[in-house]
Amino acid sequence: MTVEATQIAATRIAQAGVEAVDAVATLAELTALETTLLGKKSELSMARRSLGSLEPDQRREAGAAFNATREALGAAIEARRSELAAAEHRASMEAEALDLTRFIGPVNRGHVHPVTATRERLEDIFIGLGFEVAEGPDLETDWFNFGALNIPPHHPARGMHDTFHLDLGGPGDYVLRTHTSPVQIRHMRAVTAERGGPPIYAIMPGRVYRNERTDATHLAALHQLEGLVIDRDITLGHLAGTIDTFIKTYFGTEFETRFRPSYFPFTEPSAEVDMRTAGGDWLEIGGCGMVHPTVLRNGGIDPEMWSGFAFGFGIDRLAKMRHDVPDIREFVANDVRFLSQF
Known part of the structure:
Protein backbone atom coordinates (compact mmCIF):
# COMPACT_ATOMS: atom_id res chain seq x y z
CA MET A 1 0.00 0.00 0.00
CA THR A 2 1.31 3.45 -0.90
CA VAL A 3 1.25 6.55 1.30
CA GLU A 4 -1.42 8.09 -0.89
CA ALA A 5 -3.58 5.01 -0.56
CA THR A 6 -3.26 4.99 3.24
CA GLN A 7 -4.21 8.67 3.42
CA ILE A 8 -7.27 8.07 1.24
CA ALA A 9 -8.23 5.09 3.40
CA ALA A 10 -7.77 7.10 6.62
CA THR A 11 -9.95 9.93 5.31
CA ARG A 12 -12.66 7.50 4.17
CA ILE A 13 -12.66 5.65 7.52
CA ALA A 14 -12.89 8.97 9.38
CA GLN A 15 -15.79 10.28 7.30
CA ALA A 16 -17.74 7.02 7.44
CA GLY A 17 -17.11 6.68 11.17
CA VAL A 18 -18.26 10.22 12.01
CA GLU A 19 -21.43 9.70 9.95
CA ALA A 20 -22.08 6.43 11.82
CA VAL A 21 -21.49 8.11 15.18
CA ASP A 22 -23.94 10.91 14.34
CA ALA A 23 -26.56 8.32 13.36
CA VAL A 24 -26.68 6.35 16.64
CA ALA A 25 -29.67 7.05 18.89
CA THR A 26 -28.72 5.53 22.26
CA LEU A 27 -25.72 5.21 24.52
CA ALA A 28 -25.82 1.43 24.15
CA GLU A 29 -25.62 1.70 20.35
CA LEU A 30 -22.74 4.16 20.69
CA THR A 31 -20.78 1.77 22.93
CA ALA A 32 -21.19 -1.00 20.39
CA LEU A 33 -20.18 1.32 17.53
CA GLU A 34 -17.07 2.45 19.44
CA THR A 35 -15.85 -1.14 19.48
CA THR A 36 -16.57 -1.47 15.77
CA LEU A 37 -14.67 1.71 14.89
CA LEU A 38 -11.72 1.57 17.29
CA GLY A 39 -11.47 -2.05 18.46
CA LYS A 40 -8.74 -4.52 17.61
CA LYS A 41 -10.77 -5.95 14.72
CA SER A 42 -11.88 -2.58 13.35
CA GLU A 43 -11.13 -1.51 9.79
CA LEU A 44 -8.79 1.17 11.16
CA SER A 45 -6.76 -1.36 13.18
CA MET A 46 -6.56 -3.72 10.22
CA ALA A 47 -5.37 -0.88 7.95
CA ARG A 48 -2.64 0.11 10.42
CA ARG A 49 -1.20 -3.39 10.20
CA SER A 50 -0.41 -2.86 6.50
CA LEU A 51 2.07 -0.08 7.35
CA GLY A 52 4.82 -2.64 7.85
CA SER A 53 5.31 -2.89 4.07
CA LEU A 54 6.22 0.82 3.73
CA GLU A 55 9.57 2.51 4.04
CA PRO A 56 10.28 4.14 7.42
CA ASP A 57 9.61 7.71 6.19
CA GLN A 58 6.47 6.64 4.40
CA ARG A 59 5.38 4.62 7.46
CA ARG A 60 5.59 7.71 9.69
CA GLU A 61 3.55 9.81 7.24
CA ALA A 62 0.88 7.14 6.80
CA GLY A 63 0.80 6.42 10.55
CA ALA A 64 0.19 10.10 11.25
CA ALA A 65 -2.85 9.96 8.97
CA PHE A 66 -4.25 6.93 10.79
CA ASN A 67 -3.58 8.55 14.19
CA ALA A 68 -5.46 11.65 13.08
CA THR A 69 -8.38 9.44 12.02
CA ARG A 70 -8.38 7.68 15.38
CA GLU A 71 -8.39 11.02 17.25
CA ALA A 72 -11.21 12.36 15.05
CA LEU A 73 -13.31 9.27 15.66
CA GLY A 74 -12.63 9.40 19.43
CA ALA A 75 -13.60 13.09 19.61
CA ALA A 76 -16.80 12.43 17.64
CA ILE A 77 -17.70 9.51 19.92
CA GLU A 78 -17.19 11.57 23.12
CA ALA A 79 -19.17 14.48 21.73
CA ARG A 80 -22.03 12.16 20.76
CA ARG A 81 -21.86 10.43 24.15
CA SER A 82 -22.36 13.77 25.93
CA GLU A 83 -25.30 14.62 23.69
CA LEU A 84 -27.00 11.26 24.23
CA ALA A 85 -26.40 11.31 28.01
CA ALA A 86 -27.96 14.79 28.24
CA ALA A 87 -30.91 13.67 26.11
CA GLU A 88 -31.50 10.58 28.25
CA HIS A 89 -31.30 12.69 31.43
CA ARG A 90 -33.88 15.11 30.06
CA ALA A 91 -36.16 12.24 29.08
CA SER A 92 -35.85 10.70 32.53
CA MET A 93 -36.64 13.99 34.25
CA GLU A 94 -39.65 14.55 32.02
CA ALA A 95 -40.93 11.04 32.72
CA GLU A 96 -40.62 11.55 36.49
CA ALA A 97 -41.97 15.09 36.50
CA LEU A 98 -45.11 15.83 38.53
CA ASP A 99 -47.90 17.94 37.22
CA LEU A 100 -48.40 20.29 40.15
CA THR A 101 -51.54 21.69 38.55
CA ARG A 102 -53.26 18.30 38.45
CA PHE A 103 -56.21 17.91 40.83
CA ILE A 104 -56.01 14.54 42.51
CA GLY A 105 -59.14 14.86 44.61
CA PRO A 106 -59.70 14.24 48.30
CA VAL A 107 -57.56 11.64 50.05
CA ASN A 108 -59.35 9.29 52.41
CA ARG A 109 -57.25 9.45 55.54
CA GLY A 110 -57.79 7.50 58.71
CA HIS A 111 -58.34 9.05 62.10
CA VAL A 112 -58.07 8.09 65.74
CA HIS A 113 -60.74 5.86 67.20
Missing part, protein backbone atom coordinates in the same frame (compact mmCIF):
# COMPACT_ATOMS: atom_id res chain seq x y z
CA PRO A 114 -63.59 7.78 68.90
CA VAL A 115 -62.70 6.21 72.27
CA THR A 116 -59.07 7.25 71.82
CA ALA A 117 -60.18 10.75 70.86
CA THR A 118 -62.35 10.88 73.98
CA ARG A 119 -59.44 9.80 76.17
CA GLU A 120 -57.19 12.45 74.64
CA ARG A 121 -59.87 15.11 75.15
CA LEU A 122 -60.32 14.11 78.80
CA GLU A 123 -56.57 14.21 79.38
CA ASP A 124 -56.41 17.69 77.84
CA ILE A 125 -59.16 18.92 80.16
CA PHE A 126 -57.53 17.64 83.33
CA ILE A 127 -54.03 18.70 82.30
CA GLY A 128 -55.52 22.15 81.84
CA LEU A 129 -56.74 21.91 85.45
CA GLY A 130 -53.23 21.15 86.66
CA PHE A 131 -53.35 17.35 86.76
CA GLU A 132 -50.58 15.02 85.58
CA VAL A 133 -51.11 11.68 83.80
CA ALA A 134 -50.04 8.45 85.54
CA GLU A 135 -50.15 4.93 84.12
CA GLY A 136 -49.67 1.40 85.41
CA PRO A 137 -49.67 -2.26 84.28
CA ASP A 138 -52.73 -4.10 83.02
CA LEU A 139 -51.62 -7.24 84.86
CA GLU A 140 -51.89 -6.60 88.59
CA THR A 141 -51.31 -8.38 91.86
CA ASP A 142 -54.26 -9.14 94.06
CA TRP A 143 -52.90 -6.74 96.67
CA PHE A 144 -52.66 -3.71 94.39
CA ASN A 145 -56.00 -4.44 92.72
CA PHE A 146 -57.94 -5.28 95.88
CA GLY A 147 -56.07 -5.38 99.18
CA ALA A 148 -54.40 -1.97 99.01
CA LEU A 149 -57.77 -0.45 98.12
CA ASN A 150 -59.43 -1.71 101.30
CA ILE A 151 -61.43 -4.35 99.43
CA PRO A 152 -61.86 -7.26 101.90
CA PRO A 153 -61.28 -10.93 100.97
CA HIS A 154 -65.01 -11.70 101.02
CA HIS A 155 -65.96 -8.84 98.67
CA PRO A 156 -67.96 -9.99 95.59
CA ALA A 157 -65.63 -8.12 93.21
CA ARG A 158 -62.94 -10.70 93.92
CA GLY A 159 -65.13 -13.51 92.58
CA MET A 160 -64.60 -15.34 89.31
CA HIS A 161 -67.87 -13.90 88.05
CA ASP A 162 -66.42 -10.36 88.20
CA THR A 163 -62.66 -10.73 87.75
CA PHE A 164 -60.30 -12.40 85.27
CA HIS A 165 -57.87 -14.36 87.45
CA LEU A 166 -54.60 -15.43 85.85
CA ASP A 167 -52.77 -18.73 86.11
CA LEU A 168 -49.65 -17.12 87.59
CA GLY A 169 -48.18 -17.61 91.04
CA GLY A 170 -50.56 -18.94 93.64
CA PRO A 171 -54.35 -19.08 93.30
CA GLY A 172 -55.70 -15.56 92.96
CA ASP A 173 -52.27 -13.88 93.10
CA TYR A 174 -52.59 -12.10 89.75
CA VAL A 175 -55.54 -10.60 87.90
CA LEU A 176 -56.27 -8.41 84.91
CA ARG A 177 -56.95 -5.12 86.65
CA THR A 178 -60.63 -4.46 87.15
CA HIS A 179 -60.15 -0.70 87.50
CA THR A 180 -57.33 1.84 87.24
CA SER A 181 -57.39 2.39 91.02
CA PRO A 182 -54.21 0.28 91.51
CA VAL A 183 -52.39 3.06 89.65
CA GLN A 184 -53.45 5.40 92.46
CA ILE A 185 -51.58 3.25 95.00
CA ARG A 186 -48.55 2.93 92.74
CA HIS A 187 -48.54 6.68 92.06
CA MET A 188 -48.84 7.59 95.75
CA ARG A 189 -45.90 5.35 96.54
CA ALA A 190 -43.87 6.73 93.63
CA VAL A 191 -44.54 10.33 94.65
CA THR A 192 -43.59 9.55 98.25
CA ALA A 193 -40.35 7.90 97.11
CA GLU A 194 -39.41 10.51 94.52
CA ARG A 195 -40.77 13.76 95.96
CA GLY A 196 -41.19 12.95 99.64
CA GLY A 197 -44.98 12.93 99.46
CA PRO A 198 -47.99 14.98 98.32
CA PRO A 199 -49.41 17.19 96.91
CA ILE A 200 -50.79 14.89 94.20
CA TYR A 201 -53.05 15.96 91.34
CA ALA A 202 -53.17 13.11 88.84
CA ILE A 203 -55.43 11.19 86.48
CA MET A 204 -55.06 7.51 85.59
CA PRO A 205 -56.49 6.59 82.16
CA GLY A 206 -56.28 3.05 80.85
CA ARG A 207 -57.92 -0.21 79.85
CA VAL A 208 -59.59 -2.39 82.48
CA TYR A 209 -61.19 -5.83 82.38
CA ARG A 210 -64.43 -7.13 83.88
CA ASN A 211 -65.67 -10.71 83.72
CA GLU A 212 -69.25 -9.64 83.12
CA ARG A 213 -71.89 -9.58 80.44
CA THR A 214 -71.47 -7.54 77.28
CA ASP A 215 -74.55 -5.62 76.24
CA ALA A 216 -75.62 -2.19 74.97
CA THR A 217 -74.17 -0.48 78.07
CA HIS A 218 -71.38 -2.85 79.21
CA LEU A 219 -68.09 -4.17 77.80
CA ALA A 220 -65.79 -6.85 79.20
CA ALA A 221 -62.72 -4.83 78.20
CA LEU A 222 -63.34 -1.13 78.67
CA HIS A 223 -61.51 2.12 79.25
CA GLN A 224 -61.54 4.04 82.48
CA LEU A 225 -60.22 7.33 83.74
CA GLU A 226 -59.71 7.91 87.44
CA GLY A 227 -58.57 11.02 89.23
CA LEU A 228 -56.72 11.47 92.50
CA VAL A 229 -56.11 14.63 94.50
CA ILE A 230 -54.20 14.59 97.79
CA ASP A 231 -53.22 17.79 99.54
CA ARG A 232 -53.73 19.56 102.83
CA ASP A 233 -57.30 20.39 103.85
CA ILE A 234 -58.96 18.84 100.78
CA THR A 235 -62.74 18.63 101.25
CA LEU A 236 -65.81 17.21 99.57
CA GLY A 237 -66.44 20.68 98.20
CA HIS A 238 -63.22 20.55 96.21
CA LEU A 239 -64.38 17.23 94.74
CA ALA A 240 -67.78 18.62 93.78
CA GLY A 241 -66.23 21.67 92.16
CA THR A 242 -63.75 19.58 90.18
CA ILE A 243 -66.47 17.23 88.87
CA ASP A 244 -68.77 20.10 87.97
CA THR A 245 -65.96 21.94 86.13
CA PHE A 246 -65.08 18.78 84.21
CA ILE A 247 -68.69 18.06 83.17
CA LYS A 248 -69.30 21.61 81.98
CA THR A 249 -66.01 21.61 80.04
CA TYR A 250 -66.58 18.26 78.36
CA PHE A 251 -70.35 18.22 77.81
CA GLY A 252 -71.30 21.90 77.92
CA THR A 253 -72.19 24.65 80.37
CA GLU A 254 -75.90 23.75 80.20
CA PHE A 255 -75.25 20.55 82.16
CA GLU A 256 -75.54 20.30 85.95
CA THR A 257 -74.34 17.62 88.37
CA ARG A 258 -75.46 16.07 91.62
CA PHE A 259 -74.05 13.59 94.14
CA ARG A 260 -75.97 10.64 95.53
CA PRO A 261 -74.68 8.83 98.66
CA SER A 262 -73.13 5.47 97.82
CA TYR A 263 -70.52 3.03 99.08
CA PHE A 264 -67.06 2.10 97.83
CA PRO A 265 -64.47 0.35 100.02
CA PHE A 266 -61.72 2.78 99.00
CA THR A 267 -63.55 6.07 99.67
CA GLU A 268 -65.44 7.43 102.69
CA PRO A 269 -67.79 9.17 102.24
CA SER A 270 -68.65 7.92 98.74
CA ALA A 271 -71.05 9.13 96.10
CA GLU A 272 -72.43 8.41 92.65
CA VAL A 273 -72.24 11.30 90.17
CA ASP A 274 -75.24 12.15 87.97
CA MET A 275 -75.62 14.83 85.33
CA ARG A 276 -78.43 16.29 83.24
CA THR A 277 -79.35 19.23 81.09
CA ALA A 278 -81.98 21.61 82.41
CA GLY A 279 -85.26 19.74 82.63
CA GLY A 280 -83.72 16.50 81.35
CA ASP A 281 -83.32 13.11 82.98
CA TRP A 282 -80.51 12.44 85.41
CA LEU A 283 -77.83 10.05 84.08
CA GLU A 284 -75.25 8.27 86.20
CA ILE A 285 -71.72 8.84 84.90
CA GLY A 286 -69.36 7.60 87.63
CA GLY A 287 -68.38 7.28 91.25
CA CYS A 288 -66.28 9.34 93.64
CA GLY A 289 -65.52 10.07 97.27
CA MET A 290 -62.92 11.08 99.83
CA VAL A 291 -59.93 8.72 99.87
CA HIS A 292 -60.22 6.21 102.72
CA PRO A 293 -57.52 6.61 105.40
CA THR A 294 -56.52 2.95 104.96
CA VAL A 295 -55.90 3.55 101.25
CA LEU A 296 -53.73 6.57 102.07
CA ARG A 297 -51.67 4.49 104.50
CA ASN A 298 -51.25 1.72 101.91
CA GLY A 299 -49.97 4.39 99.51
CA GLY A 300 -47.40 5.53 102.07
CA ILE A 301 -49.23 8.73 103.04
CA ASP A 302 -50.17 9.83 106.56
CA PRO A 303 -53.97 10.44 106.72
CA GLU A 304 -53.47 12.64 109.78
CA MET A 305 -51.56 15.15 107.63
CA TRP A 306 -53.14 14.74 104.22
CA SER A 307 -56.61 14.27 102.79
CA GLY A 308 -57.87 13.78 99.27
CA PHE A 309 -60.56 12.68 96.89
CA ALA A 310 -60.83 10.23 93.99
CA PHE A 311 -63.25 9.76 91.14
CA GLY A 312 -63.71 7.42 88.20
CA PHE A 313 -65.51 7.49 84.87
CA GLY A 314 -65.88 5.04 82.00
CA ILE A 315 -64.27 6.58 78.91
CA ASP A 316 -66.32 4.42 76.56
CA ARG A 317 -69.51 5.43 78.34
CA LEU A 318 -68.62 9.13 78.18
CA ALA A 319 -68.02 8.76 74.43
CA LYS A 320 -71.36 6.96 74.11
CA MET A 321 -73.17 9.76 75.93
CA ARG A 322 -71.40 12.61 74.16
CA HIS A 323 -72.08 11.21 70.67
CA ASP A 324 -75.51 9.77 71.52
CA VAL A 325 -74.53 6.22 70.51
CA PRO A 326 -77.29 3.78 71.53
CA ASP A 327 -75.11 0.66 71.81
CA ILE A 328 -71.64 0.84 73.38
CA ARG A 329 -70.62 -2.31 71.49
CA GLU A 330 -70.46 -0.25 68.29
CA PHE A 331 -67.11 1.10 69.50
CA VAL A 332 -65.51 -2.37 69.32
CA ALA A 333 -67.38 -3.81 66.31
CA ASN A 334 -64.84 -2.24 63.88
CA ASP A 335 -67.59 -1.30 61.42
CA VAL A 336 -66.10 1.33 59.12
CA ARG A 337 -69.55 2.71 58.42
CA PHE A 338 -69.87 3.56 62.10
CA LEU A 339 -66.30 4.73 62.73
CA SER A 340 -66.22 6.97 59.64
CA GLN A 341 -68.89 9.19 61.20
CA PHE A 342 -66.41 10.54 63.74
